Amino acid sequence: MISNEMLQLGTKRSVIREIFEYGKIRAGEIGAENVYDFSLGNPNVPAPECVKEALLELLNSNDSNVLHSYTSAQGDAGVRKTIADSINERFGTNVTANHIYMTVGAAASLCICAKALTMPGDEFITFAPFFPEYRVFVESVGAKLKVVPVNTDNFQIDFKSFKALLSPNTKAIIMNSPNNPSGVVYSEETVKELCSILEEKSKEYNHPIYLISDEPYREIVYDNIKVPYLMNYYKNTLVCYSYSKSLSLPGERIGYIAVSDQMEDGGNMYAAICGAGRALGYVCAPSLFQFVIQKCIGATSDINAYKENRDILYNGLTKFGYDCVRPDGAFYLFVKALEEDANAFCEKAKKYELLLVPGDDFGCPGYVRVSYCVKQSQIVNSLPAFEKLIQEYQA
Amino acid sequence: MISNEMLQLGTKRSVIREIFEYGKIRAGEIGAENVYDFSLGNPNVPAPECVKEALLELLNSNDSNVLHSYTSAQGDAGVRKTIADSINERFGTNVTANHIYMTVGAAASLCICAKALTMPGDEFITFAPFFPEYRVFVESVGAKLKVVPVNTDNFQIDFKSFKALLSPNTKAIIMNSPNNPSGVVYSEETVKELCSILEEKSKEYNHPIYLISDEPYREIVYDNIKVPYLMNYYKNTLVCYSYSKSLSLPGERIGYIAVSDQMEDGGNMYAAICGAGRALGYVCAPSLFQFVIQKCIGATSDINAYKENRDILYNGLTKFGYDCVRPDGAFYLFVKALEEDANAFCEKAKKYELLLVPGDDFGCPGYVRVSYCVKQSQIVNSLPAFEKLIQEYQA
Structure with missing residues (x-):
């Protein structure tokens, strides 16, 4: 007599969680230092010092009613203005506070956008490999998720497959760059081609196709790589942002949706986002952390720590003969499994205490995700295990 | 091409918000001290000192990764145990950490319960007067809300009307005690009769009817009134709690769902709640405030300030001749309007700078809500205005 769909969602633990729980048990048996758990995307780099400073300053100089009262549903106006100004400064856009809607993190941002957009029969399209919860969020509001198969040449977009999935029912595209789980940044060339197709098809279908840019990893990029800001390429863009990764605050659930200032009928889109937030029970984003975000605007955790991890892991694995982009x-390495079945490969890796996540749930069988948002010592110490694993296959 | 339903929800400002915005404009014109704004339920009593103490202690003695990482989706296990123990101590129940699911406040609690329960064709029933967002939450998951008309004799339940609304499609009842907007606590007699009907009808329909107890005002009661704990009267009870009012933390969005330890198939219910939280994009409740709640367990804001407000307002208004229960x-007085149309009455009240909320949206036309979670001076200073208003009608 309860919803079977919700029961299934609540009962079937995600593969990532299963591996993580196994890792905890195994750590109890042989010591945490001997288990190489690469399963979770939980940042290990601390929040920047400004977060604690902001919290202390706010607590010591404001009444509790100022800090902990309801903000307006779309977020505190001053906080939204600070964020809008920062976006404009960095990306040359013209958004205002009234294009920014504060959310309880990236998952909330995505759910609210999906709810605001969806009408019966609607379809969303995303690109493999993709964050598995997209399917949950999209199906939860009654829409359908279609997945463009992976392009393993370079993990950019396979446009032929993409075009084949477009239809008059296509409501929106969900793009995630830097990508979880591949770590790839979609190039400007890719973005331009994507947007040109969307323009063309929007005209052909006589309705806009929206572009939802899920970008919690925007700040986590290396070697001065530029991540194109999609609003500058496509007017019907919604940016879903979260501070979970950039400020190492995943538990605090704080982020925003930015509506392009160029969007057709953008005022109504913003209103529908407000309506969807209300319908999903999001009264406002956590107030104290809204103010923290304002004070820490522009700050990030130590990205260099992730870069060092990437270099050690990528160089080590490719030297051993692993194939990976x-x-x-982001802080993921997406590695080709050494046999067709990535699940079987992950089981073999466990013998060497390596906990990896099969790519199947990301829409990419035959690959595994290695989360390197871990202590550097874990990466260094795990390399001999990775070497033994590949040697077993080469034997 | 966006959801018209969401657009409507986002465009149509709630009546309460309209009045609140008017009040801000009016305050700019004639000074805030001359506007008697009784529109919002935003606690004005500060959070208890333990909240700030807990925050400072947590910040000064923990790494940021401990404070700000993802907790498990259902909430930190230690926090949930503390809450379960506190419930058991106060109400003699036997809930464990695994009956508690931490949420992003009461609205989230209600949305998650509705999503976990709803199958096509389901109906929910609530009692007028009721919090208007119930309709939004219930309809958002595809169910229907039926409303039992108000019993203006004593604002308890009109059981004859209630029975007439029950049907095999009834999935759950939403009860709110102490009640927003009437301030009434449903008596033990009322609760017993309600639960006996639910037992009987569950048998007749051959499926459980769930009882959702929305109780953000549980701690805000006066004169040692007891609010029956519904789990002790009915096994298929879900308690939706929020710390917004009891700790004056409405902006922080922190609360929980408690599943009765006596519930039939309670394990599956808990799993469906986890699934619904996931489907609605609630990854976890804000982590830092989970730990604050644990440290402040049992504390409340200064309830006595609200009691003093109630006494001054209730005594003053009834002396002038107003009719109210x-x-x-809670911190609301529900007053009979001095003419049939509460909206017209509220317009007249505005002439005296009294900002009241018509009861229509609460399912109770002809009444107005007066929120007395305001400064005591506002109440005292507003009394002459209330007197002039009734004199206008008596003239």
Whole structure:
């Protein structure tokens, strides 16, 4: 008599969580230092010092009613203005506070956008490999998720497959760059081609196709790689941002949706986002952390720590003979499994205490995700295990 | 091409918000001290000192990764145990950490319960007067909300009307005690009769009817009034709690769902709640405030300030000749309008700078809500205005 769909969602633990739980048990058996757990995307780099400073300053100089009262549903106006100004400064846009809607993190941002957009029969399209919860969020509001198969040449977009999935029912595209799990940044060339197709098809279907840019990893990029800001390429863009990774605050659930200032009918889109937030029970984003974000605007955690991790891991694994795309951002390495079945490969890796996540749930069988947002010592110490694993296959 | 339903929800400002915005404009014109704004339920009593102490202690003695990382989706296990123990101590129940699911406030609690329960064709029933967002939350998951008309004799339940609304499609009842907007606490007699009907009808329909107890005002009661803990009267109870009012933290969005330890198939219910939280994009409740709640367990804001407000306002208004039920809890006075149309009455009240909320949206036309979670001076200073208003009608 309860919703079977929700029961299934709540009962079927994600593969990532299963591996993480196994890792905790195994750590109890042989010591945490001997288990190489690469399963979770939980940042290990601390929040920047400004977060604690901002919290202390706010607590010591404001009444509790100022800090902890309801903000307006779309977020505190001053906080939204600070964020809008920062976006404009960095990307040359013209957004205002009234294009910014504060959310309870990236998952909330995506759910709210999906709810605001969806009408019966609507379809969303995303690109493999993709964050598995996209399917949950999209299906939860009654829409359908279609997945463009992976292009393993370079993990950019396979446009032929993409075009084949477009239809008059296509409501929006969800793009994630830097990408979880591949670590790839979609190039400007890719973005331009994507946007040109969307322009053309929007005209052909006589309705806009929206572009949802899910970018919690925007700040986590290496070697001065530029991540194109999609608003500058496509007017019907919604940016879903979260501070979970950039400020190492995943538990605080704070982020925003930015509506392009060029969007057709953008005022109504913003209103529908407000309506969707209300319908999903999001009264406002956590107030104290809204003010923290304002004070820490422009700050990030120590990205260099992730870059060092990437270099050690990528160089080590490719030297051993592993095949993987060099990640330009995020903190994941996406490695070709050494046999067709990535699940079987992950089981073999466990013998060497390596906990990896099969790519199947990311829409990319035959690959595994290695989360390197871990202590550097874990990466260094795990390399001999990775070497033994490949040697087993080469034997 | 965006959801018209969401657009409507986002465009149509709630009546309460309209009045609040008017009040801000009016305050700019004639000075805030001359506007008697009784529109919002935003606690004005500060958070208890333990909140700031807990925040400082947490910040000064923990790494940021401890404070700000993802907790498990259902909330930190230690926090949930502390809450379960506190519930058991106060109400003699036997809940464990695994009956508690931490949420992003009461609205999230209600949305998650509705999503976890709803199957096509389901109906929810609530009692007028009721919090208007119930309709938004229930309809958002595809269910229907039926409303039992108000019993203006004593604002308890009109059981004859209630029975007439029950049907095999009834999935759950939403009850709110102490009640927003009447301030009434449903008596033990009322609760017992309600639960006996639910037992009987569950048997007749051969499926459980769930009882959702929305109780953000549980701690805000006066004169040692007891608010029956519904789990002790009915096994299929879900308690939706929020710390917004009891700790004056409405902006922080922190609360929980408690599943009765006696519930039939309670394990599956808890799993469906986890699934619904996931489907709605609630990754976890804000982590730092989970730990604050644990440290402040049992604390409340200064309830006595609200009691003093109630006494001054209730005594003043009834002396002038207003008709209203004496509130035993929450911080609202529900007053009979002096003409049939409460909206017209509120317009007249505006002439005296009194900002009241018509009861229509609460399912109770002909009444107005007066939120007395305001400074005591506002109440005292507003009394002559209330007197002039009633004199206008008596003239």
